[in-house]
Amino acid sequence: MADFLQLLIAGIATGAIYALAAIGFTLLWQTSQTINFAQGEFVMLPAFFALAAMKWGGAPFWLACLVAVAMSLLILGVAFKGLIVDPLIKHGAMPLVISTIGLSIFLKDGVKDAYSAEAQPFPAIFPDRLIEILGVKVSLAQIGVLIIAFGVIFVLQWFLGGTRIGRQMQATAQNPTVARILGVPVERMILYTFLINAALAAMASLLISPIYLAKFSSGETLGMAAFVAAIVGGFNQVRGAIAGGIIVGVLDNMAAVYVSTAYRQAVPLVLLVLIILFRPQGLLGRKEERAV
Amino acid sequence: MTANANTHQSGDALLLLKDVVSGYGKMTILNGTTAAIRRGAITTVIGPNGAGKSTMFKTIFGLLPVRTGTITMDGKEITNSSPRQMLDMGAVFIPQGRNIFAELTVKHNLELGGVALSDQSGLGDRIEDMFTRFPILREKANAQAGTLSGGQQKLLEVARGLLLNPKLMLVDEPSIGLSPLMVQEVFSILIDLAKKGVTILLIEQNAKQALQMSDYGLVLEQGQARIEDTAKNILNDARVAQLFLGGGMAPAAAAAPAH
Secondary structure (H helix, E strand, C coil), X not given: CHHHHHHHHHHHHHHHHHHHHHHHHHHHHHHHCCCCCCHHHHHHHHXXXXXXXXXXXXXXXXXXXXXXHHHHHHHHHHHHHHHXXXXXXXXXXXXXXXXXXXXXXXXXXXHHHHCCCCCECCCCCCCCCEEEECCEEEEHHHHHHHHHHHHHHHHHHHHHHHCHHHHHHHHXXXXXXXXXXCCCCHHHHHHHHHHXXXXXXXXXXXXHHXXXXXXXXXXXXXXXXXXXXHHHHCCCCHHHHHHHHHHHHHHHHHHHHHHCHHHCCHXXXXXXXXXXXXXXXXXXXXXXXXXX | CCCCCCCCCCCCEEEEXXXXXXXXXXXXXXXXXXXXXXXXXXXXXXXXXXXCHHHHHHHHCCCCCCCEEEEXXXXXXXXXXXHHHHHHHCEEEECCCCCCCCCCEHHHHHHHCCCCCXXXXXXXXXXXXXXXXXXXXXXXCCCEHHHXXXXXXXXXXXXXXXXXXXXXXXXXXXXXCCCHHHHHHHHHHHHHHHHCCCEEEEECCCHHHHHHHCCEEEEEECCEEEEEEEHHHHHCCHHHHXXXXXXXXXXXXXXXXXX
C-alpha cells in the first residue's frame, strides 16, 4: 500500500508537469487554431537554454533558469508566433501542422548538433531527499514539483478567470470575431497566449529535466504525453488538460511498475485510443462544431 | 450633440455610404452601395438573400475592407476604420446568431462590452444600470451565459451593446430563433432607444413586422441600394412585394424564357 501511495505521488508529480505542457497545447489551439506538434520539443529546449547559459556563459543555476525562461518567451513565444504561425495560419490549419512537425525535427537535431547527443544531468531545484509522511516515503523533489506545478496552474486559472485581461483572453478563445467587435485587442491576447505557452513549457522543462535528464530526443515522449493529456481531458478545456495530464502521469508511473517498463510508453496511447473510441470530446471537453 | 439637429431633413444623416464596394476574397457583394442613414431613427434594411445586407454591416463596422467608396459618420470619414475605432466613434454591432461567451458569466459578458470604454472607472455603474434595466440579467448575473434561454442571450447581447451608450447600433437579425413574445420585447427596446436619439440600423428576416416599427427602409438588391424611403412608403410599394416574391427588379425581359 505504501508503495502504491508513493507511486501515486510520483505519478501526480510527473502528471502535473505533463499538465503544464498540455495546458499550453490547448490554449494555443483555442486562441489561434494552432496544433503544435513541436510542443514536446518546446519542453525539451528550455533546459538546454539553461545548460548553455551555465556551460558557455558561466551563469549560476538560478540565473540560468531565468535565462531559460526569457529565451523561451522570446523564441518559443514571440518568434514562433511571428515567424511560423502568423505567416502560415492564413493558409489553414494543415500547413501549420506540417510546419510544427518540421520545427520539432529542427529543434531536436539542432540541440543534438549544437549541444550534445548525450543525456545531460540537470541540477534539481529541490534536494532529492526522502522524507516520511505517515509511513509513506516521498522525495522532497517530488513535493517541490507538485507545489510549483500546481502553484503555476492555480495562478494561471486565477489569471484567466479572475482578471479582466484573462477574461478577454477567454473571450478571444471562445469567439474571436465577437471579441473584436467588442473592442478586445485580439492580436495582443493571442500573443499573450503564446507567451503563456512558452512560460509553461519552460516551467515544465525546468521541473522535468532533473527527473528524466535533459536529452535532445526527450520531446518525443513529452510531446506525446502532452498531446494525449490534452485529448483525454478535452481539447478545448484548460481544466481538462490538467486532469488529462495527471491521469497520464499516474498511469504512466503505475504501468512502469505493475505492467512493464517496456510497455510504459504504450499506456498513454492505449488510453488515447479508448478515449477517442468512447468519448471523443474528452473527459471534460465539450463538443465542438465547426462551420464549414 | 449639436443643437441644430434638424431631424426631418433628409440631409440629417448620421451615417453615409457612398459607392461602397466590398466583399469576400474575389467575390464582390456590395457593388457601389450609396445610402444615408438618418439620425435617431430606425432604418430597416431589406432585400433578398445574398443582397449584401450583412456584408453592408460588416463593412461599415470594419470587419470587411472597403475596396472603393467612402463611409462617413457624423461628418467624419470612417472608411476602413477598425471595429475598435468604430466603438470609439459611438457605434456598436450586434451580429446575427448567438454572440455571447457561453462559458463566462452573464456579468463578465456585460463587462466585456465595456472593453472600449475610455473611462474604465465608470464600468461598474454602467453594468449596474443594465441590471436595473434588465432585471433578469441581474438575477442570472453569476450564471454561465450559455445557460440562458435564446431570448435572454439576445437581451444580454443588446445590454452588452448598450453599455457603451452608443449613438449608432447595427443590429443584424435580432429575432432569429426567438419566440414571438421575445421578438416583441427586443423590438420595443429598439423603439425605445430610437426615441432616446439612438440611430438604429436593422436587418430583419421578418421584413414586414420590422418595417412596421421602423421610420425608414432601405431596399438592397445585388449590392446596391434600390430604394430609400420612409418605412410606410416601402411597405406600400408594389415593387418591394415583387422583389420579395422572388423576381428581381430588373425588367422582366431580362429573365428570358428558356425557348
